[in-house]
Amino acid sequence: MMRLLSLLAALLVSGQAAAEDVTVRVTTPAGEPVAHAVVSLPGALPASPADVVHEMAQEDLRFDPFVLVVPQGAEVVFPNRDRVRHHVYSFARDNAFELELYGREQERSVVFDAQGNVPIGCNIHDNMIAYIRVVDTPHAVVTNADGVAVLEGVAAGPVTVWHPYANAENNRLVLDAPADGSTLDVTLDVHGRR
Amino acid sequence: MIRSLLLAGLFSAGLSAAALAQSHPPHAQPGELEVDPYTVSDANAGADPIEDADVFVAFGGEAGIARVVDGLLERVREDERIEGIFRASDWPRLRRTLIEQFCYILGGPCTYTGRDMASVHRDHGITTREFNALVENLQDAMDAEGIPFALQNRLLARLAPMHRDVVTR
Numbered sequence: 001m002m003r004l005l006s007l008l009a010a011l012l013v014s015g016q017a018a019a020e021d022v023t024v025r026v027t028t029p030a031g032e033p034v035a036h037a038v039v040s041l042p043g044a045l046p047a048s049p050a051d052v053v054h055e056m057a058q059e060d061l062r063f064d065p066f067v068l069v070v071p072q073g074a075e076v077v078f079p080n081r082d083r084v085r086h087h088v089y090s091f092a093r094d095n096a097f098e099l100e101l102y103g104r105e106q107e108r109s110v111v112f113d114a115q116g117n118v119p120i121g122c123n124i125h126d127n128m129i130a131y132i133r134v135v136d137t138p139h140a141v142v143t144n145a146d147g148v149a150v151l152e153g154v155a156a157g158p159v160t161v162w163h164p165y166a167n168a169e170n171n172r173l174v175l176d177a178p179a180d181g182s183t184l185d186v187t188l189d190v191h192g193r194r
Numbered sequence: 195m196i197r198s199l200l201l202a203g204l205f206s207a208g209l210s211a212a213a214l215a216q217s218h219p220p221h222a223q224p225g226e227l228e229v230d231p232y233t234v235s236d237a238n239a240g241a242d243p244i245e246d247a248d249v250f251v252a253f254g255g256e257a258g259i260a261r262v263v264d265g266l267l268e269r270v271r272e273d274e275r276i277e278g279i280f281r282a283s284d285w286p287r288l289r290r291t292l293i294e295q296f297c298y299i300l301g302g303p304c305t306y307t308g309r310d311m312a313s314v315h316r317d318h319g320i321t322t323r324e325f326n327a328l329v330e331n332l333q334d335a336m337d338a339e340g341i342p343f344a345l346q347n348r349l350l351a352r353l354a355p356m357h358r359d360v361v362t363r
């Protein structure tokens with residue numbers, strides 16, 4: 001029943017979508033929705049970064065969100081909402097950083113200047129893992145729990161679907177954009193999940 | 195009739211005890227932050243009490259122990275090697291439970307109502323260096339109270355094995 005409803009909802013959404021909106025639904029070969037996949041289409045970044053706050057929080061000894069996508073040059077704040085300290089770092093070649101965040105420390109941020117994937121971890125809590133994907137396009141959205149991402153107002157171009165655990169070259173697939181108004185269904189094999 | 199009255203009495207007594215327990219849970223005192231429930235036990239203190247009654251007296255009883263703990267916490271707050279670890283700590287609770295713990299271990303008439311050493315420190319990622327820094331502060335606090343070296347060592351000997359529960363990195 002719920003399935004039917006969400007299917008109906010998806011149909012309604014795609015039916016109403018303007019020509020330049022693209023809806024992508026990502027599922028595993030078994031038909032399970034794939035959340036945390038980054039769906040992007042090409043586009044030119046504005047000269048100055050948009051006034052958006054990007055956040056990679058730490059709460060209950062987890063990163064939130066698990067996957068964050070930001071445009072090149074974006075500033076990401078790392079609020080620590082736990083009462084224990086975190087030592088957040090990445091070894092990503094062009095975006096390496098390290099932040100020692102004391103309990104409840106909310107203000108620290110990092111600017112990500114280079115395109116690419118930034119796996120992040122915590123030196124104190126080995127189980128804390130998350131990914132920041134830095135892209136050179138303003139058109140990038142992370143799939144929700146239903147595996148769906150809607151990109152509004154995009155120009156034509158190939159659709160890239162990336163997931164940190166995708167069994168694919170460079171963890172991504174590159175596909176043709178769907179016909180106007182239709183939903184692009186993507187099958188992505190992912191190992192492990194969160 | 196009498197039986198049902200009795201039952202009703204028991205029931206309401208049970209209810210009010212439950213209500214009391216809710217307004218003053220044993221886990222946290224008024225003025226302290228909430229904590230997840232745990233089993234209260236002296237065993238959580240992590241060491242058996244020293245049986246020689248002279249030690250508790252030499253520390254100045256509960257009042258003397260409270261002064262040592264206050265001295266320790268003051269020093270910790272200013273020690274740049276470790277103060278960051280305590281920035282989001284519940285200081286009233288830390289003070290209360292430390293006093294209870296030291297009083298219990300020093301053979302005083304106290305029970306320890308805090309959590310066990312492993313679960314309370316596990317997520318803090320404490321290093322040996324940081325452990326030693328805290329112990330230094332404790333030694334300084336005991337010096338300031340004029341507690342003889344030999345007696346300081348009686349307490350430290352009980353605390354030292356906690357290293358394995360406190361230090362995780």
Ligand code: HEM
Pocket residue numbers: 083276279280282283284285287288291292295307308309310314315318320324325326328353354356357360
């Ligand atoms: C033998 C040494 C130690 C003893 C006996 C001890 C004792 C305690 C006690 C009794 C508590 C509170 C328990 C509760 O809330 O239920 C506590 C909490 C804590 N301790 Fe220790 N501790 C020791 C070493 C350390 C060290 C070396 C550090 C860091 C340098 C440290 C950092 C903390 C922190 C951050 C808390 C949590 C405070 C909070 O969450 O509010 N402790 N400790």
